[in-house]
Amino acid sequence: MPHMRVLITVKTYPLPSRTYHELVCTAGVLPDGGFVRLYPIEYRYLPYWQWYSKYQWIEVDAEKHEKDPRKESFRPDCSTLRPVGEPLDTKDKWRKRREIVLARGAQTMEQLYELRQTEGVSLGIVRPREVYDLVVEPDDREWKPRWQSLFQQQRLFGPQQKPLEKIPFRFSYRFACDDPRCRGRHKMMIADWELGQLFLRMRDQHGDELTAVQKVRQRFLDQMCAEDVDTHFFVGTTAHYGTWIVLGVFWPKK
Numbered sequence: 510m511p512h513m514r515v516l517i518t519v520k521t522y523p524l525p526s527r528t529y530h531e532l533v534c535t536a537g538v539l540p541d542g543g544f545v546r547l548y549p550i551e552y553r554y555l556p557y558w559q560w561y562s563k564y565q566w567i568e569v570d571a572e573k574h575e576k577d578p579r580k581e582s583f584r585p586d587c588s589t590l591r592p593v594g595e596p597l598d599t600k601d602k603w604r605k606r607r608e609i610v611l612a613r614g615a616q617t618m619e620q621l622y623e624l625r626q627t628e629g630v631s632l633g634i635v636r637p638r639e640v641y642d643l644v645v646e647p648d649d650r651e652w653k654p655r656w657q658s659l660f661q662q663q664r665l666f667g668p669q670q671k672p673l674e675k676i677p678f679r680f681s682y683r684f685a686c687d688d689p690r691c692r693g694r695h696k697m698m699i700a701d702w703e704l705g706q707l708f709l710r711m712r713d714q715h716g717d718e719l720t721a722v723q724k725v726r727q728r729f730l731d732q733m734c735a736e737d738v739d740t741h742f743f744v745g746t747t748a749h750y751g752t753w754i755v756l757g758v759f760w761p762k763k
């Protein structure tokens with residue numbers, strides 16, 4: 510099985526799974542600037558010494574995911590996973606991170622739509638020309654009934670199951686990317702774990718959801734997409750529908 514060195518750049522909010530405890534999409538960048546997706550990783554169920562942060566290198570054995578047609582998807586042997594060193598720091602406008610993450614430059618959504626058709630590309634980094642808004646829409650408050658009955662079974666037979674809260678809103682960026690063909694109508698859902706965690710933390714701290722939504726807006730729009738920030742979006746396609754979503758934000762100062 511090939512041995513890989515990956516700079517982790519995104520972790521998505523966990524989704525329920527029939528086969529695993531939960532599904533987290535973890536993606537990152539190889540030393541040569543290529544993108545890779547590692548899944549499944551049951552992140553919260555890994556032993557603590559294996560927990561890795563964003564912008565930390567990990568080493569892991571992984572093989573091409575046979576059931577997943579997406580070009581960058583690899584199945585890791587989690588027993589071999591180990592974090593290497595500290596996460597790369599943000600000094601000098603994220604210089605160390607930029608050298609790896611932007612080694613091959615940014616793309617546009619229009620280019621990625623094409624590359625998906627021609628080469629099966631399913632991950633990329635996009636530099637929006639303009640971010641118009643962070644759209645917030647109400648979403649289901651509970652996981653779908655089939656997942657709830659699965660959770661009940663898991664609780665009965667596996668007391669080690671950790672609670673997984675459903676986020677009752679859907680957050681999306683509306684933006685234009687930097688392509689002459691761009692009509693400026695991208696609206697893409699944000700699946701970043703950091704967003705879900707922030708929402709839950711703020712809701713618990715302030716005791717209401719609308720304040721939590723405001724805090725998410727402040728961070729993901731006002732800060733991450735500020736005038737003096739060189740905002741990029743990590744983007745990828747979903748396994749089932751192939752829809753492009755935002756997996757995380759790369760936001761060094763300009």
Ligand SMILES: [Zn+2]
Nearest residue numbers: 618619686691
């Ligand atoms: Zn575009």
